[in-house]
Amino acid sequence: MATRERGLEDGCLAVTFERKYYHRGGAFIKRNLRPREYRIGYRGLHIPRLGKERLINEAEALRYIRQNTDIPVPEVYCDFEDDQAYYVITEYIEGEDMASLSVEQKAIVARELSVHLAKLQTLRSNRMGGPSGIVIPPYRVMRRTAIDYWRLQVSNSVDEYVFCHNDLSQHNVIVDPDTLKIKAIIDWEYAGFYPAYFEMPFYTRPGPSIAIDGEVDDSERLLDFLMSKTDRAAWMSPGW
Known part of the structure; x- marks a missing residue:
């Protein structure tokens, strides 16, 4: 969960154990923490996993969705690395997250969301992973394994896999509070x-x-499914 802390630099909205978030003008900025910014939790020093790679994957996913669907997502202005931090800069979306709505309002939003999900799953590939070429499994899978870098077999079927968001909680759906239309x-x-x-x-x-x-x-x-699709020959090849 993001927290607002005293002493943050100007424009910084919040900081977590993995990210810093900023709002500047019409832009929303998120970046991973630099090693010198890593934080101490109840288990000791927290070292984020795939902090840079997840942001690269997000930027490419947003571009891909905007290019191939009419699903509302923020526009990516740019993404880049500077001084051990990877930045993703997108448009800032005004609105309320779905979690803040009443039960009746959430039901309306959920109906629209199901339409967007149906569109999302028309996007297909024979390769698992993001448009970036990076494989970032869902968080609930990452919690179960220490594997960070995956080499997965390519399917013989060109449309076996569908595009998934994989983190579609109510906090990740931004809504116009007046119309209840999904803004992003x-x-x-x-x-x-x-x-x-x-x-x-x-x-x-x-x-x-x-x-x-x-x-x-x-x-x-x-x-278990990902492990069954592991390209073990690639894992054992020189340079892996």
Whole structure:
């Protein structure tokens, strides 16, 4: 969860254990923490996993969605690396997140969201991972494995995998509070082509994009699938 702290530089909205967020004019900026900015948690020093790679993946996913669908997502102005931090600069989207709405309002938004998800799954590929070429599994899978870099087999079927957001919680849906129309779906760091069942409808209830009490935890199934598709020859090749 992002927190607002005293002592942040001008324009910085919030900082987490992995990111800093800024709002400047019509731009929204997010970047990973530099090593000297890593924070101490209850388990000691927190070292973010794939901080740069997830941002690269998000920037490319946003561009891909804008180019291939009419799903509302922020425009990417630029992304770049500077002094050990990777920056993604997008348009700033005014609105309320879905989590702040009433139950009745959320139901209206969910109906529109289901239409966008159907469009998203018309995008298909025979390769898993994002348009960036980087494989960033859903967070609920990353929690179960220490593997950060994946080499996965290419499918013989050109349309086996569909495009998934993979982090579609209510906090990642920005809505016009007056019309209840979706203005943007945000936070595409874990997005990419995967089996359709990777896309769990976490937006149907409050909370994070992991199984909570009373829900079936599918993360082991997803991890087993990825492991079964591992290109072991590539892993064992020189330079891997």
